[in-house]
Amino acid sequence: MAKYRHGLPQINGGIFISDGGMETTMIFHEGIDLPHFASFVLLASEDGRERTKNYYRRYLDIARRHGTGFVLDTATWRANPDWGQKLGYTTEALQAANQQAVDLLIGLRRTYERPEQPIVISGAIGPRGDGYKAGTMSADEAEDYHAFQIGTFAGTEADMVAAFTLTNIDEAIGIARAAKALGMPCVISFTLETDGRLMTGRSIQDAIETTDAATGGSAAYYMINCAHPTHFEAALDHGSAWVKRIAGIRANASTMSHEQLDNSDTLDAGDPDDLGRRYRSLLRRMPQIRVLGGCCGTDHRHVAAICEACLPQAA
Numbered sequence: 022m023a024k025y026r027h028g029l030p031q032i033n034g035g036i037f038i039s040d041g042g043m044e045t046t047m048i049f050h051e052g053i054d055l056p057h058f059a060s061f062v063l064l065a066s067e068d069g070r071e072r073t074k075n076y077y078r079r080y081l082d083i084a085r086r087h088g089t090g091f092v093l094d095t096a097t098w099r100a101n102p103d104w105g106q107k108l109g110y111t112t113e114a115l116q117a118a119n120q121q122a123v124d125l126l127i128g129l130r131r132t133y134e135r136p137e138q139p140i141v142i143s144g145a146i147g148p149r150g151d152g153y154k155a156g157t158m159s160a161d162e163a164e165d166y167h168a169f170q171i172g173t174f175a176g177t178e179a180d181m182v183a184a185f186t187l188t189n190i191d192e193a194i195g196i197a198r199a200a201k202a203l204g205m206p207c208v209i210s211f212t213l214e215t216d217g218r219l220m221t222g223r224s225i226q227d228a229i230e231t232t233d234a235a236t237g238g239s240a241a242y243y244m245i246n247c248a249h250p251t252h253f254e255a256a257l258d259h260g261s262a263w264v265k266r267i268a269g270i271r272a273n274a275s276t277m278s279h280e281q282l283d284n285s286d287t288l289d290a291g292d293p294d295d296l297g298r299r300y301r302s303l304l305r306r307m308p309q310i311r312v313l314g315g316c317c318g319t320d321h322r323h324v325a326a327i328c329e330a331c332l333p334q335a336a
Contacts, residue, residue, distance in 0.1 A: 023142075025180040029206055029241060030090060030139040031268070031311045036332060037090040037141070038324060039271060039314030040080045044098075046320045047076070049288040057107055059099035064121045074129060079321040081133045081140075087328045091140045092269075092312050093129065095122035098147035098185060101170050116173050119144070123177040143208070144174030146184040148192060156189035160235065163195020164202075171199050181206040185271075185316075186247045188212060188220040190228050197236040208269070210244035215278050217256030225256055229263045244269035247316045249276045249291070250299040259306045268311045270303060272296065274318030282317060293323040297330030304331050 031037045043060050047053040051072065056062065063069030073096055084091045097119050099108075105115035126142045134140040149166055150156050158166065171182050182205050184196045193209045200207035211219060211228050218224055229243050243266050245253055250272050257264055274291035275282060282289070296319070304310055313331060315323045 023178050023180050025139065025141050026204075026206060029141060029181060031092060031141060032241060035090060035311070037092050037312050038080065038084050038087070038328060039092045039094060039269075039312055040077065041315030041319035041321065041324055042274070042317045043076060043096060045288055045317050047072070050320060057099060057104055059104060059108055060096040061100040061118050061122060062108060063096065064118055064125065070125060073125060077126070077129055080324055081129065083321060083325050083328060084138065085133065087332050088138065089328070089332065090138050091133070092143050092314070093126050093140055094143045094145040094183060095119070095126060095179070096145070097122045097170070098145050101147065101149060101167070103149055104147075116169075119170060119173040120177055123174065123179050127178055141180045142178060144170070144177075144179040144182040144205075146170055146182055146196065148184075148187055148189070156187075156192045158189065158192050158195065160191045160194040160198065163192040164198045165195075167196045168199040168203065171196070171203050171205055175203045175205050179205075181208065181241065183208040183210060183244070185210045186212040190219070190221070190223060190231050193228065193232045194235045197232060197240050201236065201239040206241045207239065208242055208244055209240045210246045210269070210271070212247035212279075213245060213253045213256070214248070215252045217253045225253065226258070226261070226263050229266050233266065240266075242266060242268035242311075244271060244312065246271035247273055247279075249273045250296070250303060251276055254299075254303070257307070264307065265309050267307065268309055269313070270300065270310060271312075271314040271316045272300070272319070273316050274323055288318055290318050290320070291323075293326035294330075296323055297326035300327045301330040
């Protein structure tokens with residue numbers, strides 16, 4: 022039975038942290054080949070599962086030191102039908118991989134959770150296509166497509182689902198509708214370009230307001246991920262109601278554009294301390310933010326720096 026599905030603790034206050042860029046860490050720091058940037062393939066072997074657990078442990082140790090809760094996302098950003106087919110997974114094998122990803126986190130939660138430090142298990146969902154390209158699905162198509170993965174998570178102990186690196190508002194609407202129909206709390210996270218807009222050219226304000234209007238505000242909250250704070254800071258009108266729906270940030274380490282990152286053979290890890298200071302500035306202007314983590318290029322050093330900057334009293 023899911024522990025927090027009917028009452029997500031991060032909504033009620035306090036700071037929760039999350040992990041960093043799993044795929045970039047595995048590829049560039051661990052030297053692991055991840056076909057199609059899919060980390061869920063590691064779950065197929067004992068060695069891969071142990072590497073995945075060790076990855077999470079670095080962040081869970083940081084949360085323990087700083088006395089924060091944790092949102093523990095599964096390694097399933099690519100574990101949807103289209104990407105699964107490219108990787109040679111049958112429908113049954115893909116469903117099993119999503120279930121195994123949750124099971125792995127249940128074990129970690131048993132070890133690390135404390136009464137004052139809740140750990141929320143989140144089923145991670147990615148876009149149907151490439152997170153650096155604009156999707157073209159309608160909301161109805163997206164609802165039907167993503168229901169497979171969301172439905173799989175609904176049958177596990179996952180507390181919620183979170184859709185990351187979304188570039189298309191219609192896909193966000195479809196995911197939120199599917200999650201509501203399947204009884205899963207849902208978080209929608211958009212990725213933004215260097216001008217603070219979605220790849221389609223629409224603003225983050227438009228994305229949040231349109232998604233809320235089309236879904237009755239069913240998303241638990243929104244996040245921004247896979248963009249550096251310098252890309253979106255100016256796009257946030259901190260006095261507006263729509264901004265208050267943003268409760269999480271998982272930024273990139275690099276200030277480079279998505280196109281530049283996509284064409285780079287090396288990892289730009291940026292400046293962890295500078296990133297921490299930028300998170301502190303965002304948190305001061307956006308006190309509703311509850312979840313702090315990283316995305317591409319970030320690792321445990323960046324999340325530790327974020328904690329040092331934003332939670333100095335707990336260090």
